[in-house]
Amino acid sequence: MEWETVIGLEIHAQLATKSKIFSGASTAYGADPNTQACAIDLGMPGVLPVLNQDAVRMAAMFGLAIGAEVAQRSVFARKNYFYPDLPKGYQISQYELPVAQKGQLHIDLEQGASKLIGITRAHLEEDAGKSLHEDFQGLSGIDLNRAGTPLLEIVSEPDLRSAKEAVAYMKKLHQMVVYLGICDGNMQEGSFRCDANVSVRRQGDPKLGTRAEIKNLNSFRFVERAIEFEIERQIDLIEAGGKVVQETRLYDPDKGETRSMRGKEEANDYRYFPDPDLLPLVIDQDVIAAIRASLPELPDAKKQRFITQYGLSGYDAGVLTTSRALGDYYEATVAALSGEPKLCANWVMGDLSAFLNKDNREITDSPVNPAQLAGLLRRIQDGTISGKIAKDVFEALWAGEGETDAIIEKRGLRQITDASAIESVIEAVIAANPEQLAQYRAGKDKLFGFFVGQAMKASKGKANPQQLNELLEKKLKG
Ligand code: ADP
């Protein structure tokens, strides 16, 4: 039996404002519990919320970046529910009139395939506090620092068809909000988290199946695993004659399974109504135009530009535009070298990335800057060192041993291009291997590689490879 999976994601991106969405309290992460929740965040009697303009600007930026309609008028509503981490008894959110609607995001899939995913809406809301279940011996602690932190909830159409597509979409969205500078993207700290709605239906069935919603997934890996598990569970259930019930489920990463948390609430359970303390949010056309003008170059456009401007493959261009910082680093290197974009790409994606990984550093924190990398590549270009020796020089640059030229001199790494010097190395190698010479001359061509290796070793890797090959061939032929 052929099954089709249908997935829609609701993603919460924490907006990178300094203060909360309706109060002046700080949003900084990691403060002592309950030191950053003010009377407004707690909903004390008599307080009034005041909307943070920067949160609005960020939401509008996002809407424009995904080609959505940014609403000139949207409305904040109260979503009422009872939970210990929400002492005021309601969350301020947007319901019927969200700030952005009808956008889309382009995702890349395997083997060069790609797909457009519809984004139904993005709306502003406040976060709730946090319940802490450890450390309190049978009791729960409540930390309200997070209460009132601005969130952008981004709701996709049910356009995703596999766990892999869901992860590709989530990664693309993550890249987008970080590019825009509206979210720090830190998933460990909960700045970017996902609820996954999953259903299955028989291939060709026009009706959507009943969905389960898996709450609060805070890593790409968990999203993939939770969805995979949920697909299996639903298919097994239906094939055994059962029925999927609409409900909220939790993913347990230790057990690798989802389990039921509560039945799904309906919208009317929340008794939504417009918040009487807040005026409708009006964004003028000229404000929208100014925000549009402030948008940075977006990931897809940058990737396309890298392909045309630098002649890179789609793959290389994709990797180099993963983050703005990486793209900036790459372009600064090309500019400093005034050319050789492919050589620069190879080094940024190769040695540089490997060293960053090894030391667990961000590109903005690289001990080798673009000018230094370009300085090294210039010495490959002008034949001072080979590409292979350059790897050693790079390691020395990384370790802070000085600049490229100084390292080359100090370590005596300059490439040998003097023909007579290369010849004498070759002669010594031939003299030391009479048997191999005889075999080579008797027709065992493969031994050429052996002689190249020996001669290169004897020159400590410094002989110009092309000259070495030519001279060696001449000498071996006698
Ligand atoms: P709610 O507000 O109750 O969570 P929505 O209708 O807003 O419900 O949908 C939330 C998310 O669930 C959206 O991302 C949507 O694409 C997705 N979704 C809706 N129906 C299904 C379904 N049958 N299977 C999978 N995803 C679905």
Ligand code: MG
């Ligand atoms: Mg939902």
